[in-house]
Amino acid sequence: MILTQVLKRLQLRKCQRVFLENLIGVMLAIPGRINYLNLARYSQRSEKSYRNGFERAVAWVVLNAELVSELQKAERMGKRLVLAVDGSFISKAGKHRPGLGNFWDSKVGKARRGLEVQTAALIDLEYRQALALEAKQTPELSSEDDSRVRHYAQHTVRVVTDLPAALRSQLLCVVVDGYYAKASFVKELRKNSLHVVGKLRVDANLRYLYQGAKSKKPGRPKRFAGKVDFKDFSRWQVVECTKTSTTYAATLYSVALGCELKVVIICYAATQQRKAHHEVLFSTDVAMNPLYIIACYRARFEIEFIFRDAKQFAGLEDCQSRSPEALAFHWNASLLTVNVARLQQRLASPKNDTFVFSMEDDKRRSFNTLLAQRIIDSLPLNLTFQNCLPFIHDTLLLGVKHPCYP
Numbered sequence: 001m002i003l004t005q006v007l008k009r010l011q012l013r014k015c016q017r018v019f020l021e022n023l024i025g026v027m028l029a030i031p032g033r034i035n036y037l038n039l040a041r042y043s044q045r046s047e048k049s050y051r052n053g054f055e056r057a058v059a060w061v062v063l064n065a066e067l068v069s070e071l072q073k074a075e076r077m078g079k080r081l082v083l084a085v086d087g088s089f090i091s092k093a094g095k096h097r098p099g100l101g102n103f104w105d106s107k108v109g110k111a112r113r114g115l116e117v118q119t120a121a122l123i124d125l126e127y128r129q130a131l132a133l134e135a136k137q138t139p140e141l142s143s144e145d146d147s148r149v150r151h152y153a154q155h156t157v158r159v160v161t162d163l164p165a166a167l168r169s170q171l172l173c174v175v176v177d178g179y180y181a182k183a184s185f186v187k188e189l190r191k192n193s194l195h196v197v198g199k200l201r202v203d204a205n206l207r208y209l210y211q212g213a214k215s216k217k218p219g220r221p222k223r224f225a226g227k228v229d230f231k232d233f234s235r236w237q238v239v240e241c242t243k244t245s246t247t248y249a250a251t252l253y254s255v256a257l258g259c260e261l262k263v264v265i266i267c268y269a270a271t272q273q274r275k276a277h278h279e280v281l282f283s284t285d286v287a288m289n290p291l292y293i294i295a296c297y298r299a300r301f302e303i304e305f306i307f308r309d310a311k312q313f314a315g316l317e318d319c320q321s322r323s324p325e326a327l328a329f330h331w332n333a334s335l336l337t338v339n340v341a342r343l344q345q346r347l348a349s350p351k352n353d354t355f356v357f358s359m360e361d362d363k364r365r366s367f368n369t370l371l372a373q374r375i376i377d378s379l380p381l382n383l384t385f386q387n388c389l390p391f392i393h394d395t396l397l398l399g400v401k402h403p404c405y406p
Contacts, residue, residue, distance in 0.1 A: 002067075002070060002340070002343055002344060002347065003020070003021055003024055003340050004021055006063070006066045006067060006070065007020060007021060007063075009066060010059070010062065010063060010066065012058075016053075016056060016058070019053045020058070020333075020336075022043060022045065023039070023050070023053070023333060024333070024336060024337050024340055025366070025370075026039055026042050026043045026370075027039075027314060027315065027333065027334070027337045028337055028340070028341060028362060028363060028366035029042060029363070029366040029367045029369070029370040030042050030315075030367075031363065031367055033315060033318045034314065034315025034318045034334070035315070035318050035319065035320050036050050036051055036054075036320070036321075042370065051321075051326070053329075054321065054323075054325070054326040054329040054330060054333075055323065055325050055326055055329070056329070057325070057329075058329070058332070059162070060133065060134045060135075060332045060336070061133050061134045061159055061162040061163060062162065062164070063336070064122075064131055064132060064133045064134070064335075064336065064339055065122075065133065065163055065164050065167055067131055067339050067340070067343050068122055068131050068167060069164075069166070069167070070343060070347075071129060071131075071343060071346060071347070074346075074347055075351060076127065076129070076346045076347060076349075076351065076355075077124050077126075077127055077129045077346075078124035078125060078126030078127055078129075079124070079126075079170045080124060080125045080126060080170065080172060081122050081123065081124050081125075081167065081170045081171050081172065082122075082123050082124075082125065082171070082172050082173055082174070082175045082197070082296050082299055082300070083120055083121070083122060083123075083133075083156070083159070083160065083171055083173075083174045083175065084120070084121045084122075084123050084130070084174075084175045084176075084299070084300045084302065084303040085118070085119070085120050085121075085152065085155075085156050085174060085175070085176050085180065086118075086119060086176070086177060086300075086303050086304075086307075087103070087104075087116050087117065087118045087119070087138060087152070088116065088117050088119065088307045088311075088316075089103050089104065089105040089106070089107075089112065089114055089115075089116055090114055090115040090116065090117055090316070090317050090331075091105075091112070091114050091317055092114045092115050092317075096322060097115060097322060098137075098322065098323075098324045098327070099115055099116075099137050099138065099139055099140050099324070100113065100114070100115060100140060101113070101114075101115075101116075101140030103115070103116040103138065104116075104179075115137065115138075115327075116137070116138040117135045117136070117137055117138070117316075117331050118135065118136050118137070118138050118151070118152055118155055119132055119133075119134070119135045119136075119303065119306070119307070119335065120132070120133045120134055120155070120156060120159040121133060121302070121303045121306055122167070123175075123299045123300070123302050123303070125172075125295055125296065125299055127355070128299060128302055129302075129342070129346065130302035130303055130305065130306055131339045131342065131343075132303075132306050132310075132335035132336075132338065132339060133159055133163075134159055134162075134332060135328070135331040135332050135335055136155050136328065137324065137327060137328060137331075138151060138152075139151060149180065149182050149184050149185045150184050150185075150188065152180065152185060153184065153185045153188035153189060154188065156174060156189065156194075157188065157189065157192045157194070160174075160192070160194060171194075172195070172296065173194070173195040173196060173197045173283065173285065173288075173296060174189055174194050174195070174196050174197070175196075175197045175198065175296050175297060175299065175300040176196065176197075176198040176199075176300070177198065177199055177300065178198065178199040178200065178201070180196075180198055181198050181199060181200055181201075181256070181257065181282070182256075182257075183256060183257050183258050186257050186259065186284060187257075187258070187259075189284075190259070190284055195283060195284045195285040195288075196282075196283070196284045197281070197282070197283045197284075197288075197293055197296045197297055198281070198282060198297070199279065199280065199281055199282070199297065200254070200263070200280040200281070200282050201280065202230070202277070202278060202279070202280060203230070204228075204254065204256065204280055205227070205254070205255040205256055206227070206228040206252045206253065206254055206255070206261075206263060207224040207225075207226065207227055207228065207252060207253045207255065208224060208225040208226050208227075208228060208235060208250075208252060208253075209223070209224065209225065209251060209252065209253060209260070210222045210223055210224055210225040211225070212225070223253075224253060228252060230265070230278065230280075233248045233265070233267075235250065236248035236249065236250045236265070237249050237250060237290075239264070239290045239291065240291065243269075244268060244269055244271075245266050245267060245268045245269065246266075246267045247264060247265070247266050247267075247290065247291075247294070248264070248265045248267070249262065249263065249264045249265075249290035250262075250263055251263070251286050254282070259284065260286055261282040261283065261284060261286065262282065262283045262284075262285065262286045262287070262288050262290065262293065263280065263281070263282050264280075264281045264282070264283075264290045264293050264294060265278050265279070265280050265281075266278060266279045266281070266294070281293055281294060281297050283296075306335065306338055309338045309341075309359040310334045310335055310337075310338050312359070313338075313359045313360060313363050314334040314335070314337040314338050314359070315330075315334055316331060316334040316335075318330075319331070338359060341357075341359055341362035341363075342357050342359075344362065345357055345358070345361075345362060372388075372392050376388055
């Protein structure tokens with residue numbers, strides 16, 4: 001497993017390296033819920049061993065950054081990176097969970113009682129490969145909007161700070177959705193020299209910058225030249241025009257964020273399914289190319305696939321512990337499992353071929369491998385898994401939809 005090579009390069013104790021390697025292998029193989037009891041059932045370790053191991057801290061950002069570097073060395077991931085930041089609702093019952101509160105659940109379109117995990121992921125613009133760096137629990141705070149947004153900003157800054165210098169230099173911007181378009185979030189990131197690409201309200205309060213000559217009258221110079229009307233784009237630059245949409249761009253001042261932005265508006269023509277509408281994207285880097293802003297924002301959606309795979313196949317919502325340390329370890333281990341599966345499939349696929357990642361395939365192949373290993377180990381013959389591999393190769397791919405392993 002490629003994870004073994006990566007863990008050897010990190011400054012971890014041998015017992016922790018062995019534990020992580022065993023844990024990720026078992027999490028990939030378990031077909032059902034991933035909790036302490038099932039981990040013990042599918043491995044040689046006890047339930048108590050896993051409970052103790054989940055209490056130990058790990059430098060997740062450094063570990064996952066090594067996986068990104070592995071993909072870049074193999075030329076399977078580009079070097080123009082964006083950091084996507086988003087939260088995911090974790091459904092939990094009970095009254096004694098740490099951080100239990102009301103958080104937005106996009107599946108039902110309303111706030112629900114549960115937990116929320118804030119995740120940062122690196123995405124490259126060339127191949128659109130996304131690897132999670134770290135997950136951190138969102139605390140339940142009394143002042144909901146401002147305090148939570150500040151927590152998101154501080155976590156984002158810390159993740160970037162923990163990145164190795166080589167990857168930090170490749171980072172173009174931080175990409176977020178419309179919820180993060182708040183002054184406290186943007187100002188905190190700009191204070192740390194990080195640009196933000198995101199989405200504004202369709203009726204955002206924007207103003208044109210005054211470009212005329214300065215008058216000789218006393219007082220403050222004129223700064224603005226009127227409020228933006230989203231029905232009149234005569235003062236905007238036309239960036240792209242297609243049959244279905246027209247893209248405009250302009251450098252404007254945002255009243256809500258309190259700073260100048262490069263704003264891009266995509267106006268979609270009416271169709272049989274939907275009326276004419278528009279989307280408003282922005283970048284705090286006013287020199288950024290408008291099409292580049294669109295590309296960065298569209299790449300953000302790759303983090304949603306990380307949440308999907310982690311919840312469906314890596315047990316992101318299965319942890320039954322009440323310990324904050326164990327919860328954080330479980331969430332990050334789930335994301336690491338998805339990263340390792342993507343890394344293995346990406347390295348095994350042809351470089352110039354269209355890559356289709358399937359977490360389900362990796363789970364099925366890992367379970368087949370675990371079952372074959374158990375059968376071979378129980379035979380009264382002097383057999384090893386490696387010796388039998390040429391004969392059982394097809395068996396290991398039983399049920400896999402897109403075989404990509406040699």
